[in-house]
Amino acid sequence: MPGENLTRIEAQERRAIVDTHSYEVGLDLTRGAEIFGSRTVVRFSATEGADTFIDLIAREVQSITLNGRDVPVSAFADSRIALEGLQRENELVVEADCLYTNTGEGLHRFVDPVDGEVYLYSQFEVPDSRRVFAVFEQPDLKATFAFTVTAPEPWKVISNSPTPEPKKHGDGRATWVFEPTPRISSYITAIVAGPYEEVRSELTSASGRVIPLGVYGRKSLWQHLDADYIFDKTREGFAYYEEKFDYPYPFAKYDQLFVPEFNAGAMENAGAVTFTETYVFRSKVTDAVKERRVVTILHELAHMWFGDLVTMKWWNGLWLNESFAEWASTIATAEATEWTEAWTTFNAMEKTWAYRQDQLPSTHPVVAEINDLEDVQVNFDGITYAKGGSVLKQLAAWVGIEQFFAGVAAYFKKNEWSNTELSDLLTELETTSGRELGTWAKKWLETAGVNTLAPVISEDADGVITRFAITQTAPADYPTIRPHRLGVGFYNVTDGALERVHHVELDVDGDLTEVPELKGQRRPDLVLLNDEDLAYAKIRLDERSLRTAIEHLGGIADPLARSLVWGAAWDQTRDAESSPSDYVDLVLRNIGRETESTTVRTTLAQLQLAANSYVAPEKRESTRAKVADGLWQLAEGAEAGSDSQLQFVTAFATAASTPAHWDTVQALRDGSQTLPGLEIDTDLAWQLLISLAAGGRADAAAIDEALADDNTAKGGEFAAQAKASIPSAEAKRAAWDSLIAKDDKPNTIVRSTALGFQHPAGVEQLRDFVASYFDMLLPIWNSRSYQIAQYIIVGLYPAPLANRELQDATRAWLRANPDAAPALRRLVDENLAGVERALAVQDRDAS
Missing domain, CATH: 1.10.390.10 (Neutral Protease Domain 2)
Structure with missing residues (x-):
């Protein structure tokens, strides 16, 4: 990363000199597995006589021509090309050899293990279009972009403009010449190329234009891609946004491409959105994941206006x-x-x-x-x-x-x-x-921090409210008291259900807000601040409301109200105001009645964190066993084939901590024990195998055997996670060395290996890596791309230890490295904050 940074001041100074007009980018994708040819012609105006630079990350620059004169290739250094003596109008031509990546940054190259096919896609946000062509890499230097791409003739090539008919060369190559885009920022340009499968459709925009639609995916996953549903959600989003924004869709077409080894959920390239293949469902997934895909589809579509147009x-x-x-x-x-x-x-x-x-x-x-x-x-x-x-x-x-x-x-x-x-x-x-x-x-x-809102309630002997107020507090470091628009809901228990009987909406401001309209009401069983979730604030439940929640949370009919109560209970636990052991009881007692998939998913993750890191150390072993036992009981009692059944089974496999638990996991995987409606499909079989590996019940040979049966990209990720989960010094060291001693693993394997490395069942082995972790931080930060460095720095931190030794070692590194890059220190500081919070909650639990 050193030499690849750009400061805001530099960007402002460059913008004061330069105004970009157009780019013509020629790419040759037929030059082998390592490099591709890149030729950029950029036209721009500038302050006459000024000097500036253009951005490029390349293996080698072949030639630089500025306004017809040759510029020495030595002008290329530290990811920049120096440009001197600019004219009022300029033409720069740069020819370079650029490198494919396996990190999900720039132009990512993937070889499908199923059939050996090669797939490429670009990912340019934040500063990675410069890995593909010479560019003024900042969002306020917009221009038109015209791409010309030479690639193998059987491939498809997709960019921001509609795909043209390729010109065939007769030697197995073809060239696609795309029309220029509108004026856009470089980070939302895109190139996707390979033997992708596609299905086409269209819609009519509010402007009357017919907008071509496309869905793309790899051959080996194509049978699992439900393009018709994706088109349906896209049409619903188009209609909604064009009406609400009162502005027709601004681009010529809309393609959605599901690409391998993607770092994020999706990317809003103008007219050519890329998505993670996590959203191609080869096995049963939860409703939480299905809904998340819809939200992601509509998130990227919204960007076509907010981000791409403006x-x-x-x-x-x-x-x-x-x-x-x-x-x-x-x-x-x-x-x-x-x-x-x-x-x-x-x-x-x-x-x-x-x-x-x-x-x-x-x-x-x-x-x-x-x-x-x-x-x-x-x-x-x-x-x-x-x-x-x-x-x-x-x-x-x-x-x-x-x-x-x-x-x-x-x-x-x-x-x-x-x-x-x-x-x-x-x-x-x-x-x-x-x-x-x-x-x-x-x-x-313009201010940071989150406020906490709590009710103040007085009542008379008959239970009638004589005073109702809302207090607002802020953390000492961020003392801003803010205005909130929020609701207050009153809920009573009726025949086992917790029903809302009264609601008011009001503005809250200041340290104390009196709510006179609630005087004279009978005090309810549960008072819910921020009812309907308009405000951004942590809320507190008074003692009576908390008791009611523990007994009757599952009886609240409104799923949003339930989610708010779940959140309040978790916040009080994280803030060491209530015991994590009580939170464990709350979840195990009530989660079986929760109907919202994402609420279940989030709460189960919090349950595992509470059991693994928040309970007092002397209770941890028994609590983990209690949690796994409870999750298995919930799985056995769940509706056959239901979303909750799948979530409880996968959570149980992750939480397994005793020989009896792993006996059950093994029996599920080999079919000697079954649950009605539960299919042990490919992905669930892997989840169970990861659990067995973490329990010492599956070795590397067993994992390799499973990978031979599922020799896919996803199978490779699961196998890497499983091997890193094995609770032996040798397995942990092998996982560590595969990421630290070598720099050849693609982004998804780095991420999966780190996930297995941190498995809580192997927590004792992590003690041996504390010193090594801090020794590797600076070398990794200085030698890897940002995305890979982040995966390693967060993923290999031995957070499951959650002890004072780790806290002290982290603080010592921060004290010893005050001049480390601020972004690196931030990642380490966030790691430390997780340990400090865990220790505070452990102390609360012990007391």
Whole structure:
């Protein structure tokens, strides 16, 4: 990474000199497995006589020509080409040999183990189009892009513009010449190439244009790709957004491509969105995953307007892209698809992520200070996405949903094809709503931290409320007290059900807000602040409400209200205000009645964290056994073939910690024990094998045998995880060396190996790696790409130890390395924060 950074100041200085017009990019993808040819012609205006640079990461530059004169190739150094003596109008031509990657950055090359076919795809956000062509790599230097690609004749080649008929060379090669794009930022350009299968469709836009649609996937996965359903959700999203945004879809076509070894969920390349193959379901998946795919489809579609049509000036506006897409995709999912409980999912998943991120030492305002590219790389986090989306939900409630959409529509019309800042959006929202938003924005978007809201209730002898108020507190380091729009719900137990009997909606501000309209009401069994989840804040349950929740949480009919109560109980546990042992009891007693798949998924993950890291060390072994026993009982009692049955079985396999547990796992896998409706399909068989490996019941030979039966990319990932899960010093060392001593593993294998390395069943072996972990940090950071470095630094941290020795060693490294890259220190600091929180909760449990 050294030499590849770009600061905001450098970008601003370059933007003051340069204005880009067009790129013509020629790529030759027929030169073997390592390199491809890249030729860039970029035309731009500049301040006459000025000097600047253009970005490129390449193995070798063959030639550089600026305005017809040769520039020495020595001008290329440290991922830049120096450009001197610019004219008012300029033409730069750069020819280079660039490298394919296996890290999911730049132009990723994958060989399918099933059939040996080669697949390529680009991933350019944040700064990786420079790995493919010479480019002014910053979002506010928009231009048109015209790609010409030479590739094997049988391949398909897809980019942002509609795919043309290729010109065949007669030697097994062909060339595709794409029309120029509209003016867009370089990070949303795309090249996808290989023998992809495709299916075509179309829709008619609100403008009357016919928009071609495409869905693409690998040959060996094609039978599992449900393209018709994807087209259906896409059409629903188009109709919703074109109506609400009052702006027709801005690009010529819309392709969705499911690509191998993808780092994220998806990427919003203009008109050519790439998705992780996790969303191609070869085995049974939970409803949580199915719904997540729909939200992701609509998230990327929202970006076609918010991010691609109108783009941030610099990466401190990343939230303008991601927060908006999070909010828009959730409301579209809830209102335009069959997944009507999308806001419950948002609360259970996104807001849980946001609250966790906002309590780390690395917390930052939604509008973050982004000084350089390394800053933005670590800022694809729960604040940029989930807190920002939560805040926008509250803003929409604050100004009114119709006024909000009207402001957004005006924003698109005024700023089409250009770059903006936060003030540009707020100006339009102030106009349509009549509300002054500067104060709101300062408190919500320019300050960090999460507030906590708690009820203050007094009642008379007859149980009638004589006073109701809401207190608001803030952490000492981030003391901002904010305005909230929220609901208060009263719930009573009736015939075993917990039903809402009263609701008010109000504005809360200041340290204490009196709620006189609730005086005179009979005190209910449960008081739920932030009912309907408008606000972004942690909430507290009073003692009576918490007791009611423990007994009757499963009896709340409204899934969003249940999710809010689940979240409140978890927050109180994480904050060491209640015992993790009590949380374990709460989950095991109530999760069997939960109907929302994502709520189950999130809660089961929290249950495992509580058992593995939060309970007092002397209770850990017995608690882990209790959790696994409870999960197996839930699996046996679940409806045959149900979503919950699958979730409980996979959670049980992960939680297994005794010989009896692994006996059951083995019996499930070999078929000697069955559950009605449960199919041990390919992926579930792997999950069970990983459990057996972690229990010392499956060795490397058994894993290799399973891989021979499923010699696929996914099988390879499962096998890497399983081998790293084996609880022996030799297996852990082999996993470690495969990532640290070597640099040849693709991104998904790095990620899977790290996941197995951290398996809680092998926690004792991790003690031997504490010193090695800190020894490798700087060398790995300095030698690997950002994505791989992040996977290693987070994935190999021996977090399951959760002890004071690890805490002390982490603090010592941070003290000894004050000048390490801020992004690296942030990752280590976040690792430390997890251990410190675990120790605090352990102390609470012990007391």
